[in-house]
Amino acid sequence: MKNLVRFQLSAMMFLEFFIWGGWFVTLGTFLGNNLEATGTQTAMAFSTQSWGAIIAPFIIGLIADKFFNAERILGFLHLAGAVLLFMMYTSEDFGTFYPYILGYMILYMPTLALVNSISFFQMNDPEKQFSGIRVFGTLGWIIAGLVISLVFAWDAPEARAEGMLRNTFLMVAIASAVLGLFSFTLPKTPPSSKGEKVTLSDILGLEALALLKGRNFLMFFIASVLICIPLAFYYQNANPFLSEVGMEDPTAMMTIGQISEVLFLLLLPFFFKKFGFKITLLAGMLAWALRYLLFAYGNAGELVYMLIIGIALHGICYDFFFVAGQIYTDSKAGPKIKSAAQGLITLATYGVGMLIGFYVAGLISDLYLNADGSHDWEQIWIVPAGFAFVVMILFAIFFKNEKLDKKVIEKI
Structure with a gap:
C-alpha cells in the first residue's frame, strides 16, 4: 500500500x-x-x-x-x-x-x-x-x-x-x-455490486439464518442479543454515573477502556489457543458482571480504584465477547455467507439487543431516581450485573465447547 x-x-x-x-x-x-x-x-x-x-x-x-x-x-x-x-x-x-x-x-x-x-x-x-x-x-x-x-x-x-x-x-x-x-x-x-440485483434477503443477511439450526450457534446468537442489554447500561449510564459521583475528568478516565481494548485484543489469540472459544466468551461475560459490581460498590474517594478497574475491564468485556463472537461467526459461516452472517449478528446485537437494552436502562434509571435529582447507582448497577451473570450461567450450561480452526485463530 x-x-x-x-x-x-x-x-x-x-x-x-x-x-x-x-x-x-x-x-x-x-x-x-x-x-x-x-x-x-x-x-x-x-x-x-x-x-x-x-x-x-x-x-x-x-x-x-x-x-x-x-x-x-x-x-x-x-x-x-x-x-x-x-x-x-x-x-x-x-x-x-x-x-x-x-x-x-x-x-x-x-x-x-x-x-x-x-x-x-x-x-x-x-x-x-x-x-x-x-x-x-x-x-x-x-x-x-x-x-x-x-x-x-x-x-x-x-x-x-x-x-x-x-x-x-x-x-x-x-x-x-x-x-x-x-x-x-x-x-x-x-460500487461492489453495480448492475446486480440486491434482494431484501441479501440486505438483512437472511441467508445466514440457516446457521441457527445448529444448537451452538443458536445459543451464541441468543447470548449475543441478551448480553447487549447490560452493554447498553454502560454506554448510557457510565459517564453520567462517573460525573455524578464526583470522579475527576470522567470522560478522559473512560478512555482507559479503549486503551484496554487494544491491549486485550492482542491477548485474544492466546486465550483462544489456551482455553478455547467457550471459556473465552464466558470470561467476557463474567467481566460484564464484575464491572457492574465494581461500579455498584466503588466511589470517587478511597474506593476510586474500583471504578478505574471497572472501566479497564472494557477490553475484556468487548474483545472477549464481541470480537471473539465475530471470529466465531466467521468460522461457522464459511466464505459463501460470511458477509450475511456478520450482518445478521450486527443487526441482532447493535440493532435489536441494544434497542431493548437502552429502553430497560432508561426505565431502571428513572426507577432509582432520588427526589434531589441524584440516582441510587448501587441499585442501578446491580441490575445489569445480575443479568450478565444469568446469561453467563445459561451459556455455560447449554453451549457445548468446540475448537476453532487454527487458520481462523491465526487470522486474528
Whole structure:
C-alpha cells in the first residue's frame, strides 16, 4: 500500500471515530444536565444508534453497493451529518433535540461500514493491513475524550453547570464537515455490486439464518442479543454515573477502556489457543458482571480504584465477547455467507439487543431516581450485573465447547 493511501485511510479512521467518541460518551450527562431529560428520554436518544444500525444495511445495500462510489457517499453523509450535529448544538429542549439525533444516527451508522469498505478495497492483504489502519479509529475515540476533559474541561462540575458540554456537538460538527470534504479526496471505491440485483434477503443477511439450526450457534446468537442489554447500561449510564459521583475528568478516565481494548485484543489469540472459544466468551461475560459490581460498590474517594478497574475491564468485556463472537461467526459461516452472517449478528446485537437494552436502562434509571435529582447507582448497577451473570450461567450450561480452526485463530 502506498504511503499516501495509508495516510488517507488512517486519517479517515481517526476522524470517523473522533466524531463518534466526541459526543456519544458524554451524551447521557449532556441530556441530564443541559436538557433535563428523564431516563426514558435518555434511552430514546441512545436508541437512535440501534435504529441507525437497523436502517444502515438498506442504505449500504440499496445505494452504496449499487449506484455510487463509497467515498462519495461517505462525504455526503458526513456533510449532512455536520449540519445535524450543529442543530443538536443549538437545541434547547429534548423535543427539539430528538429529531436531529435520530436523523444523524441514521446517517452516521452506515458510515461505519463505508470506511471499512473503502479501506478493504485499497488493501492487497487486509488480514495483515487492516488492524494497522483501524487502530487510528480507536486513537481518535481516545483523543476525543482527552480533549473534552483535559483540554477544554467541558465535563468538569463548573463547566457542566454552565452547560458547556453542548460544545462537544460543535466540535464534532466541525470534524464531520472536515471528514465530509476530505472524503472526496479518498481513493476511488466503486460500487461492489453495480448492475446486480440486491434482494431484501441479501440486505438483512437472511441467508445466514440457516446457521441457527445448529444448537451452538443458536445459543451464541441468543447470548449475543441478551448480553447487549447490560452493554447498553454502560454506554448510557457510565459517564453520567462517573460525573455524578464526583470522579475527576470522567470522560478522559473512560478512555482507559479503549486503551484496554487494544491491549486485550492482542491477548485474544492466546486465550483462544489456551482455553478455547467457550471459556473465552464466558470470561467476557463474567467481566460484564464484575464491572457492574465494581461500579455498584466503588466511589470517587478511597474506593476510586474500583471504578478505574471497572472501566479497564472494557477490553475484556468487548474483545472477549464481541470480537471473539465475530471470529466465531466467521468460522461457522464459511466464505459463501460470511458477509450475511456478520450482518445478521450486527443487526441482532447493535440493532435489536441494544434497542431493548437502552429502553430497560432508561426505565431502571428513572426507577432509582432520588427526589434531589441524584440516582441510587448501587441499585442501578446491580441490575445489569445480575443479568450478565444469568446469561453467563445459561451459556455455560447449554453451549457445548468446540475448537476453532487454527487458520481462523491465526487470522486474528
